[in-house]
Amino acid sequence: MQTKIPCVIMRGGTSRGPFFLSSDLPSDPGTRDEVLLAAMGSPHDYQVDGIGGANPLTSKVAMISKSRNPEADVDYLFAQVLVNEKLVDTKPNCGNMLVAVGPFAIEAGLVSAKHPETTVRIFNVNTRALVESIVQTPDGKVTYAGNAAIDGVPGTAAPVKLNFKSAVGAVTGKLLPTGRPLDMIDGVEVSCVDVAMPMILMRAEAFGKTGHESAAELDADKELYKRMEAIRRKAGELMGMGDVSKMVVPKIGLLAKPAKGGTISSRYFVPYSCHKAHAVTGTVCVASALAIPGTVAANLVALPPAPQGVIEIEHPSGKIAIDLDVDFAGGKQLMRRAALIRTARRVFEGSVCIPEQVWSGNRSATRPEVAVTA
Numbered sequence: 001m002q003t004k005i006p007c008v009i010m011r012g013g014t015s016r017g018p019f020f021l022s023s024d025l026p027s028d029p030g031t032r033d034e035v036l037l038a039a040m041g042s043p044h045d046y047q048v049d050g051i052g053g054a055n056p057l058t059s060k061v062a063m064i065s066k067s068r069n070p071e072a073d074v075d076y077l078f079a080q081v082l083v084n085e086k087l088v089d090t091k092p093n094c095g096n097m098l099v100a101v102g103p104f105a106i107e108a109g110l111v112s113a114k115h116p117e118t119t120v121r122i123f124n125v126n127t128r129a130l131v132e133s134i135v136q137t138p139d140g141k142v143t144y145a146g147n148a149a150i151d152g153v154p155g156t157a158a159p160v161k162l163n164f165k166s167a168v169g170a171v172t173g174k175l176l177p178t179g180r181p182l183d184m185i186d187g188v189e190v191s192c193v194d195v196a197m198p199m200i201l202m203r204a205e206a207f208g209k210t211g212h213e214s215a216a217e218l219d220a221d222k223e224l225y226k227r228m229e230a231i232r233r234k235a236g237e238l239m240g241m242g243d244v245s246k247m248v249v250p251k252i253g254l255l256a257k258p259a260k261g262g263t264i265s266s267r268y269f270v271p272y273s274c275h276k277a278h279a280v281t282g283t284v285c286v287a288s289a290l291a292i293p294g295t296v297a298a299n300l301v302a303l304p305p306a307p308q309g310v311i312e313i314e315h316p317s318g319k320i321a322i323d324l325d326v327d328f329a330g331g332k333q334l335m336r337r338a339a340l341i342r343t344a345r346r347v348f349e350g351s352v353c354i355p356e357q358v359w360s361g362n363r364s365a366t367r368p369e370v371a372v373t374a
Contacts, residue, residue, distance in 0.1 A: 002353040003361040008259050009348040013096030014152040014277040017060035019104045033088040036061050038354040056270045059083050062097050072123035073351040074105045094250045095280020097162050100345045102133035103142045105209045113137040127170035134161040144345050151318025152277030157343035159254050164284055165198040177239035181294035185231045191295040192239050195288040197281035199248040200235045211256020211265045215274035215316045228252055253286055255300055258267040262319050264310035266299050270330045278315035284338050285320050287311040291326045
């Protein structure tokens with residue numbers, strides 16, 4: 001016997017994964033994680049016994065519910081399901097999956113659609129951050145057709161606008177978790193910054209790289225990963241996060257001067273492979289680091305102390321742009337606006353089946369399908 005759980009597979013930005021209503025999953029976190037592992041087919045290199053895509057970018061899960069926060073419409077809990085380890089990490093956020101939360105929430109009936117667009121207020125449970133998502137809803141229905149294009153995704157789609165309302169100290173509670181804009185770890189200059197996503201920022205040249213390599217080229221360098229992982233674990237301790245060897249945060253960014261007309265070049269690691277494009281949350285963090293005097297990012301690129309306007313970050317698939325409006329003074333960063341335009345698409349709807357011995361289900365998980373209003 002198997003248990004059927006309603007789900008929708010969504011592409012959000014350059015990531016993809018199943019979206020669940022939280023009420024359709026076990027309330028106990030341990031049982032819930034076992035369900036997610038079974039659904040995705042982890043641990044296995046190919047996730048052949050589940051719906052995971054055998055890649056960190058396609059082994060992600062979003063869990064959505066009505067929000068109890070008066071400033072939000074829905075709660076979004078993100079889970080990174082490791083491909084070849086029995087581990088579900090709910091500490092980080094995923095900004096790309098976040099792009100699809102608004103459309104999913106509207107079509108699931110959690111938010112009423114308006115014409116011509118609908119603002120969905122999202123509370124990210126992982127990082128306690130508030131984000132506004134503006135979804136195109138002509139005639140009160142979600143549309144996925146449009147002319148917006150993002151690097152790393154084929155074709156065009158309707159734009160989804162994201163504005164991060166509160167992102168400083170997302171995981172550690174501090175803008176600069178070590179208390180300094182620059183640290184030295186294993187002979188490498190490191191900036192530990194926590195805005196939307198805690199990151200360890202380093203110069204690519206410190207590892208003998210240009211910072212313009214493809215993701216495949218970087219993934220092939222096993223010695224690079226050994227050096228970076230050693231630094232990541234030591235940085236995790238300095239950031240007050242303890243032993244991060246079994247965590248996917250903090251993430252790593254190898255930075256370089258731009259080569260294609262952008263503001264800065266970044267290679268984002270997730271953390272055990274290089275992102276084929278760039279994480280949205282990582283974009284917010286790297287751009288914000290440019291506004292913090294003394295960081296690796298600020299020292300690398302000659303910009304005003306608090307850059308305003310559009311920041312373009314070069315990545316392996318092209319560029320990602322963010323409209324940044326921040327001030328940095330007295331060791332604190334005030335973020336007035338960190339806005340991006342991304343796209344999303346509803347890919348599949350139905351039920352995922354898991355072995356009954358993992359979870360026998362509950363009444364809310366026996367519905368034959370997820371509600372669809374558009």
